[in-house]
Amino acid sequence: MAKVGERAGPRSGSPGVYARRATGLVREVSPFSTFVFNMGGQPTSVLLATSVFLALSLFPGGSIWLGFAMALGVALVISVCYGLFTSAIPRSGGDYVLVGRVTHPVIGLVSSFFWTSGVILSIAFIALAFVTVGLGPSLTAVGLVSGHHSLVTAGNDLATSEGWQFGLGTALIVGSAVLLAGGWRWTTRIMNGFWLMMMFGLATVFLVLLFKSHSGFVHSFNQFAGSITGEKDTYSSIVANAHKEGIDTDPAFSMHNTWPTWALICSLTLFAWLSIYISGEVRRARDTTQIKVMAAASTVHVAIAAILAALFFATFGHDFFVAVNGLSESESYPFAAPPYYTFLTSIAGGSTLLSWWLLITFAAAFPLLMIPNITIAVRTFFAWALDGLLPARFSQVSSRTHAPHYAIGLTVILSIAVLGWAVTNGEGFFSVLVEAVLVQLIAMILIGISAALLPYRRPDAWRSSATTRRLLGAPVISIAGVLLAVLLAGLSYVYIHYEGLNIDRGHFSRDAAIIFAASLLTFFLARAARLRQGVDVDKLASEIPPE
Amino acid sequence: MFRRRQRESIIRLFYAGDVHGSRVCWKKFVNAAAHYPADALIMGGDLTGKALVPIVRAQDGSYRARVVGEERIARTAQELDQVQEAISTNGMYPLIVDSDEARRLEQDSVRREEAFERALLAELRLWVKLADERLAGTATRAYVIPGNDDPWSIDEVLAGGRSIVACDERIELVGRHEMISLGYSNRTPWATPRELDEEEIYARLSRLAEQLEKPERAIFNVHVPPWESSLDTAFEVDEELRYVTKGGRPHEVPTGSRAVRQVIEENQPLLSLHGHIHESKGVARIGRTVAINPGSDYGSGRLDGCLVHLSPERVVGQYLVSG
Numbered sequence: 088m089a090k091v092g093e094r095a096g097p098r099s100g101s102p103g104v105y106a107r108r109a110t111g112l113v114r115e116v117s118p119f120s121t122f123v124f125n126m127g128g129q130p131t132s133v134l135l136a137t138s139v140f141l142a143l144s145l146f147p148g149g150s151i152w153l154g155f156a157m158a159l160g161v162a163l164v165i166s167v168c169y170g171l172f173t174s175a176i177p178r179s180g181g182d183y184v185l186v187g188r189v190t191h192p193v194i195g196l197v198s199s200f201f202w203t204s205g206v207i208l209s210i211a212f213i214a215l216a217f218v219t220v221g222l223g224p225s226l227t228a229v230g231l232v233s234g235h236h237s238l239v240t241a242g243n244d245l246a247t248s249e250g251w252q253f254g255l256g257t258a259l260i261v262g263s264a265v266l267l268a269g270g271w272r273w274t275t276r277i278m279n280g281f282w283l284m285m286m287f288g289l290a291t292v293f294l295v296l297l298f299k300s301h302s303g304f305v306h307s308f309n310q311f312a313g314s315i316t317g318e319k320d321t322y323s324s325i326v327a328n329a330h331k332e333g334i335d336t337d338p339a340f341s342m343h344n345t346w347p348t349w350a351l352i353c354s355l356t357l358f359a360w361l362s363i364y365i366s367g368e369v370r371r372a373r374d375t376t377q378i379k380v381m382a383a384a385s386t387v388h389v390a391i392a393a394i395l396a397a398l399f400f401a402t403f404g405h406d407f408f409v410a411v412n413g414l415s416e417s418e419s420y421p422f423a424a425p426p427y428y429t430f431l432t433s434i435a436g437g438s439t440l441l442s443w444w445l446l447i448t449f450a451a452a453f454p455l456l457m458i459p460n461i462t463i464a465v466r467t468f469f470a471w472a473l474d475g476l477l478p479a480r481f482s483q484v485s486s487r488t489h490a491p492h493y494a495i496g497l498t499v500i501l502s503i504a505v506l507g508w509a510v511t512n513g514e515g516f517f518s519v520l521v522e523a524v525l526v527q528l529i530a531m532i533l534i535g536i537s538a539a540l541l542p543y544r545r546p547d548a549w550r551s552s553a554t555t556r557r558l559l560g561a562p563v564i565s566i567a568g569v570l571l572a573v574l575l576a577g578l579s580y581v582y583i584h585y586e587g588l589n590i591d592r593g594h595f596s597r598d599a600a601i602i603f604a605a606s607l608l609t610f611f612l613a614r615a616a617r618l619r620q621g622v623d624v625d626k627l628a629s630e631i632p633p634e
Numbered sequence: 635m636f637r638r639r640q641r642e643s644i645i646r647l648f649y650a651g652d653v654h655g656s657r658v659c660w661k662k663f664v665n666a667a668a669h670y671p672a673d674a675l676i677m678g679g680d681l682t683g684k685a686l687v688p689i690v691r692a693q694d695g696s697y698r699a700r701v702v703g704e705e706r707i708a709r710t711a712q713e714l715d716q717v718q719e720a721i722s723t724n725g726m727y728p729l730i731v732d733s734d735e736a737r738r739l740e741q742d743s744v745r746r747e748e749a750f751e752r753a754l755l756a757e758l759r760l761w762v763k764l765a766d767e768r769l770a771g772t773a774t775r776a777y778v779i780p781g782n783d784d785p786w787s788i789d790e791v792l793a794g795g796r797s798i799v800a801c802d803e804r805i806e807l808v809g810r811h812e813m814i815s816l817g818y819s820n821r822t823p824w825a826t827p828r829e830l831d832e833e834e835i836y837a838r839l840s841r842l843a844e845q846l847e848k849p850e851r852a853i854f855n856v857h858v859p860p861w862e863s864s865l866d867t868a869f870e871v872d873e874e875l876r877y878v879t880k881g882g883r884p885h886e887v888p889t890g891s892r893a894v895r896q897v898i899e900e901n902q903p904l905l906s907l908h909g910h911i912h913e914s915k916g917v918a919r920i921g922r923t924v925a926i927n928p929g930s931d932y933g934s935g936r937l938d939g940c941l942v943h944l945s946p947e948r949v950v951g952q953y954l955v956s957g
Contacts, residue, residue, distance in 0.1 A: 175934070479917070547658065547723060548936075550716060620943075620951055622941075622951065626669060631957035632662075632665060632669070633665065634661065
């Protein structure tokens with residue numbers, strides 16, 4: 088405990104600073120805890136199932152290794168930019184305050200609308216993917232491995248029925264919201280449990296495939312598939328069928344197709360920065376800790392995905408793995424379950440128990456993703472209500488659980504409405520994911536621009552922070568901000584440019600225009616309402632002149 | 635006409651707290667009356683900073699200091715001003731010393747305490763002078779209390795201000811509303827200067843509340859927020875002042891005062907203003923009482939506060955602002 092006038096220890100401040108007894112002088116959240124916090128926001132298992140291997144068939148010749156490296160590069164730039172920015176403006180509550188304080192409150196609100204819209208779309212994506220990627224295919228896989236055809240039928244029904252998609256997706260949204268309404272303490276415990284389950288699942292996959300040789304997998308696969316196809320060597324026939332259908336299982340490297348591969352991987356590697364929501368005063372003194380921890384979370388996330396991907400190619404066989412992913416949507420594909428790594432690993436392990444375990448651990452990733460997304464939306468609505476942009480009711484909290492029930496209710500209603508749209512729009516979950524990422528990219532680009540402007544728009548905050556380093560005469564935070572904005576603008580271009588990524592440009596332009604208009608409308612309606620109450624909102628939002 | 639009369643009976647309060655030595659936040663607090671505008675200013679405690687930063691004068695005439703983990707070197711008077719400004723914006727006190735004095739401070743804890751106290755009081759005297767100058771000729775008064783982090787020596791400085799009403803453990807009339815104030819907090823892991831057991835907080839607050847003529851119209855200006863009000867949520871801290879993590883996450887706990895909550899529940903004032911827990915910004919209702927903690931972000935140079943419009947009978951509006 089720091090006593091009056093005692094020199095603070097190296098963990099609690101910088102050398103040469105004498106701290107006294109004062110509330111809040113705490114050491115920062117341990118790097119490991121922050122690391123776990125960031126890892127929880129982007130489950131590696133979902134990245135492996137939904138993004139990486141789609142690229143094999145969609146964009147032949149695209150290098151997933153280069154895609155991983157480039158995605159990690161973007162994640163590291165995000166870590167540097169956000170880490171420096173939040174050390175200058177800490178405890179910000181996210182993009183709303185970061186952007187609003189550096190530029191203008193209206194721009195902060197526009198950024199916040201895009202981010203929150205992306206979060207609501209993400210919630211719908213997670214709910215839909217929970218059924219169409221998680222439960223349905225996994226149940227079918229268990230049925231196939233165990234020989235229980237009722238499970239195969241049930242899995243197919245789940246994955247294809249709009250009713251089940253909407254019903255179970257809604258159940259996941261409502262269940263997560265009820266958990267949040269019960270208080271943050273239980274929510275975090277359960278989230279931690281889901282994260283551990285997911286990691287144990289990935290560890291199981293790693294161990295099974297590590298000790299399974301390629302020839303051993305081919306033997307297990309042919310034995311399993313023979314009962315369905317009636318062929319002795321289904322493994323080879325799948326590769327042959329792929330070639331017949333024009334799928335090049337060993338295509339030459341294509342940079343043109345590496346760009347969309349990078350974009351696919353980025354859809355689940357851009358979000359290792361949720362720890363900026365963790366507050367603390369002394370944290371400011373060691374700005375590089377946040378950067379290092381966010382960078383470490385991104386690196387480990389991508390590294391686990393890359394190591395497992397390498398293991399998949401080695402054990403399953405490169406040509407087969409490309410072929411089976413390429414055929415998965417065609418009639419030549421012999422199985423009812425898609426060729427996710429969980430299915431193929433279950434075949435490799437040859438155990439019903441293993442397939443159930445992989446189902447459970449894979450499904451755990453979806454509530455793990457859902458809870459932080461709902462939390463971010465709820466906190467944003469809560470913050471808007473505190474600022475008078477939503478009725479004050481949405482800032483009320485339960486006296487028993489301290490949870491903002493009205494804000495949670497609003498999040499649930501909006502999310503279920505968007506889920507309904509996602510289920511019935513016929514374009515599938517992937518278009519929802521891409522649109523969610525795209526609108527979030529707009530908010531993140533605005534953060535990059537704001538970071539670049541910080542030394543010029545808020546020189547006081549910049550000078551008094553630990554981010555005043557310069558490189559070639561330019562503030563490092565400005566360089567990081569510009570780099571981030573350019574990289575994310577490039578990523579947005581790739582999403583919009585490549586048709587295989589399923590983005591409907593017309594829909595996206597329309598949705599972006601609606602979000603932009605809604606944010607302006609909200610701001611100016613709130614402004615008009617305040618003026619009627621005799622309150623000058625422009626002054627409420629502006630900085631008090633100190634002199 | 636009716637609307638105008640109604641407006642005339644409304645008093646506009648600006649409340650902020652926990653500026654922790656940030657000179658720019660204090661300047662903004664004083665200027666808030668003209669900016670928003672407000673009829674009265676209320677400062678809810680924790681005025682003083684938490685750290686002293688020596689700026690060491692080298693033999694070559696340059697100055698060196700560590701500011702939030704970064705070494706700063708000033709070679710000109712302008713650069714020295716910028717370093718001092720950066721230190722004070724962060725709520726710390728700059729102290730220019732030569733290398734011999736820096737060494738003595740390093741070795742002598744009593745000398746450090748004395749230096750800290752001198753820096754702290756000098757800064758506060760400057761603040762009081764500044765408030766007197768800027769509020770001179772206006773009817774606006776700044777009602778100021780110390781918080782649990784503030785040493786006892788500041789009371790005398792606050793009492794010397796002409797525009798400042800030092801109102802700790804007193805009842806003051808703010809417009810038509812009686813206001814009771816208390817700067818103590820319940821016990822904290824930091825063992826700060828002004829802490830009391832819950833029983834003692836209850837006794838002192840109750841004693842003040844009993845003297846209110848119209849408690850239903852009263853304002854409570856109490857540094858520590860009420861227990862389990864959502865205005866008092868903070869990360870749990872262990873004996874080594876490290877965040878307690880459970881399952882890899884910082885563990886959030888209520889840290890407010892049970893006594894404060896009980897007195898609010900028993901007296902149901904119109905408005906209850908609090909600080910202390912910087913990260914637990916919000917508005918809550920305890921019965922009919924509107925309880926507010928505007929939070930604090932003093933280190934960024936922004937003043938988090940709350941503008942409250944009060945009619946005699948109700949809270950007409952409350953606006954959390956960051957100016």
